[in-house]
Amino acid sequence: MLRYAAIRIATTVPLLVALSVIAFFGIRLLPGDPIGAMLGIAGNPELVDKLRHRYGFDLPLLQQYVIWLAAALRGDFGVSVSSQQEIGPLIAQRFPATIELMLASFLIAVGIAIPGGIVAGMNEGGRIDRTLSLLSFIGLGIPSFFLGMLFIVVFSLWLRVVPAGGYQAFAADPVENLRLLLMPAAVMGIASAPYLLRLTRSEVISIRREPFVAYAFARGLRARTIQVRYILRAALPALMSVLGLYIGLLLAGSITIEILFTWPGMARLFVGAVAQRDYAIVQALILLYGCLFVVINLAAELAQAALDPRVRLR
Amino acid sequence: MRSEIEPLLRVRDLSVTFPAAPDRTYAVVERVSFDVGRGEIVGLVGESGSGKSMSLLSILGAVPRPGLVSATSLSFEGRDLLALSEPARRELRGSRIALIPADALGALDPVLRVGEQTADVIVDHDAQPRRSIATARVLEAFREVSLPNPKSRFRSYPHQLSGGMQQRVVIAAGLLLTPDLLLADEPTTALDATIQAQVLRLLASIRETRGVSIILVSHDLATVAMISDRILVMYAARIVESGPTLAVMSAPAHPYTRALLAAAPTLDREITTTLPTIPGAPPDLRVSDQGCRFRARCPVFEFLGAPSECVSSDPPLRPVADGRLAACHHVDEGFPVVGAGTLASGSLP
Numbered sequence: 001m002l003r004y005a006a007i008r009i010a011t012t013v014p015l016l017v018a019l020s021v022i023a024f025f026g027i028r029l030l031p032g033d034p035i036g037a038m039l040g041i042a043g044n045p046e047l048v049d050k051l052r053h054r055y056g057f058d059l060p061l062l063q064q065y066v067i068w069l070a071a072a073l074r075g076d077f078g079v080s081v082s083s084q085q086e087i088g089p090l091i092a093q094r095f096p097a098t099i100e101l102m103l104a105s106f107l108i109a110v111g112i113a114i115p116g117g118i119v120a121g122m123n124e125g126g127r128i129d130r131t132l133s134l135l136s137f138i139g140l141g142i143p144s145f146f147l148g149m150l151f152i153v154v155f156s157l158w159l160r161v162v163p164a165g166g167y168q169a170f171a172a173d174p175v176e177n178l179r180l181l182l183m184p185a186a187v188m189g190i191a192s193a194p195y196l197l198r199l200t201r202s203e204v205i206s207i208r209r210e211p212f213v214a215y216a217f218a219r220g221l222r223a224r225t226i227q228v229r230y231i232l233r234a235a236l237p238a239l240m241s242v243l244g245l246y247i248g249l250l251l252a253g254s255i256t257i258e259i260l261f262t263w264p265g266m267a268r269l270f271v272g273a274v275a276q277r278d279y280a281i282v283q284a285l286i287l288l289y290g291c292l293f294v295v296i297n298l299a300a301e302l303a304q305a306a307l308d309p310r311v312r313l314r
Numbered sequence: 315m316r317s318e319i320e321p322l323l324r325v326r327d328l329s330v331t332f333p334a335a336p337d338r339t340y341a342v343v344e345r346v347s348f349d350v351g352r353g354e355i356v357g358l359v360g361e362s363g364s365g366k367s368m369s370l371l372s373i374l375g376a377v378p379r380p381g382l383v384s385a386t387s388l389s390f391e392g393r394d395l396l397a398l399s400e401p402a403r404r405e406l407r408g409s410r411i412a413l414i415p416a417d418a419l420g421a422l423d424p425v426l427r428v429g430e431q432t433a434d435v436i437v438d439h440d441a442q443p444r445r446s447i448a449t450a451r452v453l454e455a456f457r458e459v460s461l462p463n464p465k466s467r468f469r470s471y472p473h474q475l476s477g478g479m480q481q482r483v484v485i486a487a488g489l490l491l492t493p494d495l496l497l498a499d500e501p502t503t504a505l506d507a508t509i510q511a512q513v514l515r516l517l518a519s520i521r522e523t524r525g526v527s528i529i530l531v532s533h534d535l536a537t538v539a540m541i542s543d544r545i546l547v548m549y550a551a552r553i554v555e556s557g558p559t560l561a562v563m564s565a566p567a568h569p570y571t572r573a574l575l576a577a578a579p580t581l582d583r584e585i586t587t588t589l590p591t592i593p594g595a596p597p598d599l600r601v602s603d604q605g606c607r608f609r610a611r612c613p614v615f616e617f618l619g620a621p622s623e624c625v626s627s628d629p630p631l632r633p634v635a636d637g638r639l640a641a642c643h644h645v646d647e648g649f650p651v652v653g654a655g656t657l658a659s660g661s662l663p
Contacts, residue, residue, distance in 0.1 A: 215421035217377045219487065220407030221438045232375070234425050306426050307469040 004305050004312045012294055019294065020072070023286035024065050026281055034081040037277040047261070055081060068283065078280040080273075087284050091266065097167060097170070098265030101258065102250050104181055108189025109196055110248075116193075117200025123225060124205050132197065139194035144253055148260045150186045155183060165262035184261040188253055195249065199242045200235075207234045222233060237308035244300025247253075248293045321349035322494055323373065326387035327571065330368050330377055339382070340600045342368050344551040345435035347631075350495065353525045355518070357538030359574070360548035361596055369548075370497045370537045373529075374413055375403040391494065409439045410489035416500035418480035422472035429453070429468030432487045439491055452620050459516060478509040485516065489524075496520075496528045502537060514541050536573045539563050547571050550596050550607040553631060557638030567640035571613045604628065606643070614644050 019313055035051045046121070052058045071078065077087040098106065103197035116136075120129040120208065156164040162183050168176040216226045266285055273281035305311040330343040343365040344531040350356050358366045375395065386500040388395045390411065395403065407413075415421040423431050429508060432455075433448035440448075449468070456464035459482040472480060488496055498517060501511040518541040521528055532538045538545060538559075545562045547570065555568040566572045573592045594611040597603060605625040609615040615624050623629075623643045633642040 206369050211415070211417060212423045214376070215413070215484075216423070216434075218371075218374055218407060218413040218415070219435045219438075220404045220409060221434055222404070225434060225438050229426075231422055234423060239424065250598075302487035310424055310473055313473075 001312055002304060008298060008305075011297055015294055016291065018291040020067075020069055020287060023283045023290065024068060025175055025284040026286060027274070027277070028047055028061070030274075030277065032277050034277045034279055037275075038082065046065050068280075072284070072287065077284040079103045079280050080281055082276045083271075087280050090269065090281070091284060091288065094264060094266045094269055096170075097263060098254060098267070100170070100181065101263055101265060102247070102254055104185035104248060105257075106247065107253075108185055109246075112189065113193040114200055114239070117197045118232065120197070121204025121208065122124055122231070124208070128175050129201075133201075136197045136268055137195035139191070139200075140198075142191065144191035145150055145187060145256050146188065147191045147259055148184070148257060151183055151187050152260075165260075167264050169192070179272040184257050184263055187252065187261075188257045192246070192253060196233040196242070199246075200239060203235045203242070204231060207231050210234070227248035238301050238310065239306045240304040240307065241297075244297040247300075251293060252302075253288055256300060282306035320392055322352045322354075322391060323350040323529075324387055324389045325349070325369075325373070326385060328369065328383070328385040328388060330365070330370060330372050331382045331384070333380055334600045337580060337620050341551050342381075342599060343372065345551050346551075347547075348546055348553065348556065350527050350529060350623065352494070352527055353521060354359055354544065355528045355530055357519055357532065357540045357542030357545040358529055358531045358548060359535050359538050359545060361533055363485065363596060363599075365550050365551040367499055368530065370413070370477050370499055370531060373495075374407055374411055374497060375400075376407070376413075405439065406495075408435050409491040410493050411495045411497065412491070412493040414496060414498040414501045416503055418484045418504065419472055419477070421484055422480065424472055426471075427468070427470055428475065428483055429456075432483060432490070435487060435490050452486070455490050456483070458489065458520075459483075459486045461486065477505055478512065478629045481505060481509070481513055482516070483514070487521075489526075491547040492524065492526075494526060496526055498528055498530045500532055501530070503532070503534075534578070535563075535571075536578050548576070550600055552607065552628075552641065553639075554608065554642070555638065555640045556631070557636060561636035561638055563616070565636075567634045567638055567645050568608075568642050569612045571640075573611075575593075606641075614642075618644065637655060 033052075034055070035048050035057065038051075039048060050059075056064060059067075062180075068308065077091070079086055080090065083090075104129060114173070116132050120132040123129045136275070152164045155161050162179060166180050168180055170177040177200070211236075213226060213230055216230045221230075254265065255267040255270065256267045257263065259271065262268075270285045272278075322549055326347045328343060328346045329341050329603050331341045333341040334340045342363075344363070346369055348356065358369065360366045367486050368377065368381070369620065371377045372385075373390075373395070376397075377383055383396065384580050389397060390406070395406075398406070421530050422428065429539075433445065433452045434527065436448040436451055437443040437445065438654075452463050452467060457468060461479060461482045467475065467483075469480065472483075475483065478596055479517050481504070482620065485501070496517075500550075501517070504513070505513060514537065515552070517528060517530070520526060530538055535545075535547075544556075545557065545559050546553050547562070547568065555562065555571045556566075562571065563575070566575055569593075577590050577592055592611055597607050604627060606612070606615070609624045611621075617622070618624075621643070627641045629641045631639045634640045634645050646662075
């Protein structure tokens, strides 16, 4: 297991390097640059050159990349061209809100989808399964922003139980924080749950068809033993990797939801920075989102290996 | 009333049917009858799809849905199995009647330790289960089947064992609760020849030491003949021949049994000759047919020029010489054992 873990961790290094390349060069594929965005098309050419030189945009790209990466490794992500603020603190300030929203929607989605998928899979073809499958099929077709708008109309405009958006730091007012968290988290969780439910269901169904389940039955084991100790236990490793990928889906989905509910997470910062061609912010955020995804999936893979001895052989 | 000669297992007119269309069913096991006495090894031989595994599963009460089991009698120790409730049948499964599966690796849960999953049988059949006692008994069973190094094997995962060891594990699992009847479903097919012989010897010795009855299922007549007292030959959902092993092997009565014997590879045969096969394939059971099910592949049928009784009526199982039964209209006519050449010639698939 330790050997497997060491190999897995080592293989994430080239992945992270590739990620830094994408983070750095990706935004530069867009036409325009921060100075152009700041001064407009009619900007004074002399001023443009002066500013370019000041931020190092006149250096060769590769050199810029190396300078940026070296600083980033020390935790210095530079300064925002548009706001002149340091990027580290700028992100740190918004990071908790994004993580809180993601965790809450993850818990809601898992709370719906895992039990639902298990019940549907265990009763394949039965009434519960058909109902849940129909609901999840409908759910898959509804985009999260639409569901979000629906929720806002119903709960904020008609019923007036929660505000349509906003945020309160947990430390300042925990109750208000959770009240405001509820709707965006519910929307993101419910919108993504069908995907997770279907994966869980199909995993349970495929395990139920395994010969070892038939053999467990032939040995006269109790129905409960077969369901929990055999079917669910065997489905667990695959579910771990599904959850890892699912969190990636949430990371991407959270951007829409944060904007819709004016949630002060990293999404707003991100969208604004892309429009402003604020390279340093975009780079730092792509790197951060990417690292989160890589680390979460690494954890999922290690959990999978811990649960399935065959994975460790690979 | 239970008489002295009541067999351990009594099967009369056992059928297993599956729906073919909304209004029609077809039988994968059809009116099969046999007895298994105490301490007896009965060999059940047939091609894949002949209904032998399904017969085992119906004794176990583990026929997959939507299969339907019916019988005029299916009694175990005088108890009518089909009248039992599902909890009562579960009690019997794995304790009084135990299955030894064909594909041991597939039968073992890949993510559970071998010993722990084996012990589950004890835990789930005990009123007050205790893991520690179960563990001790599993280790004992591992020793009985001569699994090397039982303590470390207990903690192994299935994929860490060799095929022979995996097979020994499932045999040990079958023996744990000292069953009266072992259902061995092709226990040696996944193994190479030397291990096969070892496993067969193990089964024979278990019968000697424990007096357990065994139904040994195989597609290989020679394997079954090595240790069984009696042989049942199945073809297309029916028993076509049954009798004491020696009688069946030395003078098979049914053309199918003869063909099976001729098709068995032997070590003394010239390497250059082609291994004889039975031409054609078993009939599709979903198509209803009045006649003998073997006739399309039967050399006797061909030799006699398609006699009408073979086409119009399915021959019943009836007594022939030496306490045997055979289902063939032309069994008494004394055809010689059909040679390999006759069978191999003609259109090979």
